Amino acid sequence: MESSNALQLDTPETPNTLVDGKRRQLLQTATLAAGASMLGLSSTATGAWAAGSDKPEKTEVKIGFIPLTDCASVVMASLLGFDKKYGIKIVLSKEASWAGVRDKLANGELDGAHVLSGLIYGVQMGIGGQKKDMAILMGLNNNGQAITLSKKLADKGAVDGPSLAKLMASDKREYTFAQTFPTGTHAMWLYYWLAANGVNPLKDAKVITVPPPQMVANMRVGNMDGFCVGEPWGHRAIVDGVGITAITTQEIWKDHPEKVLGTTAEFAAKNPNTCRALIAAVLEAGKWIDASLANKNKMAEAIADKSYVNTSKDVIDQRIMGRYQNGLGKTWDDPNYMKFYNDGLVNFPYLSDGMWFMTQHRRWGLLKTDPDYLAVAKSVSQIALYKEAATMTNTPVPKDALRTSKLMDGTVWDGKNPAAYAASFKIHA
């Protein structure tokens, strides 16, 4: 079994710094495991896709990522050599902005990227940029983002949604909230949360776009009242004493989709074997991260490096293990922390998840009319490719491509009637 070989990486590797020597050693261990499993892999693979060879069309894939905790499975797939196991080489490319990731994906400068789910649908629908047929190969993580309110606001009693709404109603002025990209996931979580508390994000507040690593610095100098961003920046605001966690995104939607592995429809069509190998490698990395606390520790150590997230390990390692604090003395163990695998539930590209982002784009006026939600989601989510990669890695696949989710305001989303769902919200653009 290839997976059991890979899991040998669990054996205590002195979790010192994963500097060059260590990394090479880790890589060699993984390559050995990969070599041993290659035989098993190719025998199961034979005949799985009848037409032609399963050899990756492109063996070197350039994958972009943004410095955030949830880039971990993509980075670890490369560092631990899971890519080699499936006959490809992941070349990581650190990107400065989501807009840059979008452009580079669209013009083929990047083969794939760690990217916001909502951004992929934004490009597919041509919102704010060029329209291009896109593909989601898999989900990379669920949960693990947060909405932070400034310490100043907390001192005035605004520590969660209801108390924020109350303060905004009584102490009137312009309130500024930041997200990371106009069509991205954080904008949608922020808007949903504000609206669920009776605040219209477009009319009652000012919403701005700020790159993730700049959130905390901006809050420190009083430029904003709150922000929604991925970890480690929510926790960093608490450590730095400038903000408090008002709500985690898993409290808005338990096990919500977040980052995905995105590429263009054209790349997926031309390179199905490469895509399959890529999905399999990242699936194994996600499985490895979720397997133990020791692995999470090693992951935090590895991605804290300057080449990746560029922060201290201790800012990353608390919340990825579910150890939460809100910055006001409350601490809790959250079972719904950032997951990278969760028996494959994280990674399946649910059609209902994809459609949800379009319903919210519609709700907030980014889409002027209702698209054919299901048709668009079907063309973007590469479910067939995903399923084959899941078979290669023994990853369970859910029966239904739609799932039922209950969001924080009690609204149930099951993907069945997206236009009606999009129109059902009292607060909208």
Place this chain on the structure above:
Amino acid sequence: MQSLRIVVVNPVAIEGDDDPAFEAQAARGKALRIGLLEAGYNIIASLPADLYLPERIAQLQPDMVIIDAESDARDVLEHVVVATRDARRPIVLFTEDAKTSSMDAAMAAGVSAYIVAGLQTARIKPVLEVALARFRQEQKLLAELSDTKLKLAERKLLDRAKGLLMDHHKLSEQEAYQKLRRLAMDKNLKLSEVAQRIIDAADLLG
């Protein structure tokens, strides 16, 4: 020709940030500003890509915004592009990467040009002038298109109103048109507005 009023956007320095990617970005930004100045451009402001950027751009009303394509400032600018979808402005991105220059389609959204390693002083001027001319041309075409669409819609209203008058008052098309025009003049309304009122009234009265 008067020189373009340009706003250059710079990446934001984060305290204690020793990220090599950031340093490279800062170096490119500096080279870009020097290049523009040497080419004789009027840099009216060099703005940080912070949360005040959208407001400052709105205040300054530059002829063009110039930014490094690899910069984190892109996301803030993306906000400007989405927020001003219906009133676009020329934005030029400089990039080191040849592939990015093929992004003709990106221009449709408000980004007017991707310029590759375009810091040779000799090239910079014609390239920017062309980008601006192209943006203006596109804006003109878009305006014409929406104007045509509007006229078409008005025309349809007029035809329906004429039809109603012809049916109800047994008028010829010419007479119906004259009646509408007289009404518009008397009430000091546009022809299409009168047409809309007649259609509304007919709907109401059945």
